Amino acid sequence: MGIFGGQFANVVEWEEYRDDILFWKWTNREIKKGSRLIIKQGQDAIFMYNGRVEGIFTDEGSFDIESDIIPFLSTLKGFKFGFNSGIRAEVLFINTKELTVKWGTKNAILIPAPGLPGGMPIRSFGTFNCKVTDPAVLIEKIAGVKKQFTIDDVKERVIAMLDQLMMKWISTEGKDMFNLQANSFEIAKGIREDLDMEMFKIGIGITGFNIASFSYPEEVQNMANKVASQSMIGDMGRYQQASVIEGMSKGDTAAGNMASNVAGMQMGMMMGQQLANQMNQGQQTGQGQQPAQPGQSQQEPGQSGQAAPPNFCPNCGTKTNGAKFCANCGTKLV
Known part of the structure; x- marks a missing residue:
């Protein structure tokens, strides 16, 4: 009989292979005549005898141990045939994948x-x-x-x-x-x-x-969020403009309503400012007029006595350009 005695051959391979294992040891069994070594993709096989590394095999495939493996082992290759029993050796399979x-x-x-x-x-x-x-x-x-x-x-x-x-x-x-x-x-x-x-x-x-x-502690994270919010609110004008543009572009109803509200507020503020200016101008005009002297008419010759139209329409704020009716809303001005 050869170096591998006995009648039952072994298949030396990584049994129940798992990706999360870096190495697995095939051990405490006899390698017998006709046994084969199977190396799968992503594996190396290392033969050990008496705790010593005998050879490292990296090519995948199925190999006859007696003819393909033993001749390359540093110690066992010098053994002569004639053993009547198998040989006990350890085979360490290495997972070479990342x-x-x-x-x-x-x-x-x-x-x-x-x-x-x-x-x-x-x-x-x-x-x-x-x-x-x-x-x-x-x-x-x-x-x-x-x-x-x-x-x-x-x-x-x-x-x-x-x-x-x-x-x-x-x-x-x-x-x-x-x-x-x-x-x-x-x-x-x-x-x-x-x-x-x-x-x-x-x-x-x-x-x-x-x-x-x-990640930071919750208190620190909340403070960072608050600072970020305050920095955004610091320029409310830009925030409103961005919100209006985004809402109009997306057709968002809520954003559209907000845009309308913001526009209405701005229109009201503008009209209020215009009315205040007109009232101020009227007061200044009244104060600048001198009382009529006895025997004199308050109207200069050639004047009709009709008041001049305001510079801006009191209803919608449109500039009048001296017209008697507002070109925008039709309100009578004089």
């Missing part, structure tokens, strides 16, 4: 801020990307004591470091404590580099880190 993980701060991070002795409590969330970059280191640091290593294990390690890194890079790049989102790219870039350096120690690479949002 995985995306959601993260979020469990507790508020106290970021040093001027005027706040305890710091500004900030929460944040986003995603990071990771993948196995050094299988040998991963095996040395992790695989020797675990049968599998999941993305939750990686996330736990990342979250444990995140608070300190967030404080570091917000203090470095967060030039405006109340506008952190504007600097989120630089903050995330610094965090990714530091995380990658730390996770590389166990063979994991952090290939991307994204901050989706920062």
Whole structure:
């Protein structure tokens, strides 16, 4: 018999594969004659014998272990045939795909801020990307004591470091404590580099880190909203104009009614101002007239005694241009 004795062949493959697992160990079973190794897309297979890495196989496909695999193993390739039983070896399957993980701060991070002795409590969330970059280191640091290593294990390690890194890079790049989102790219870039350096120690690479949002305490957020509202109300004229134009363009009934009300108020104010001006002019004219002397008529020769028409129509405010009737509404002026 060959190196693989026995009558029952094995299929060595990643059983019950899951995307969230970074490695899975096929172990404690004999590899027998006729056994095959199946490597699927996005996987590497690492043969281990007596705790030592014998060979790493990265090509996907189905391989006869005796003829396609054993000759390439550093220790077993020197064995001569003649064994009457199978060989016990471990095969470690590595997930080589890049995985995306959601993260979020469990507790508020106290970021040093001027005027706040305890710091500004900030929460944040986003995603990071990771993948196995050094299988040998991963095996040395992790695989020797675990049968599998999941993305939750990686996330736990990342979250444990995140608070300190967030404080570091917000203090470095967060030039405006109340506008952190504007600097989120630089903050995330610094965090990714530091995380990658730390996770590389166990063979994991952090290939991307994204901050989706920062959140402040409710009181601070309400104050920010109030300041934004006051700044908008500060120029009421522009706010009304924008509202009127938007309502007219969309055909919004409520906005249209508001536009009509605003226009009516402005028309009334204009007419009131015009009437006040006319009354003021009338008073000044009356005061400028001298009382008639005895024996003299108050009318100058050649005058008809008829009052001059007003400059503006008292009904609609249209300029009269000396006419006896308003050209707009038809009101008699004299």
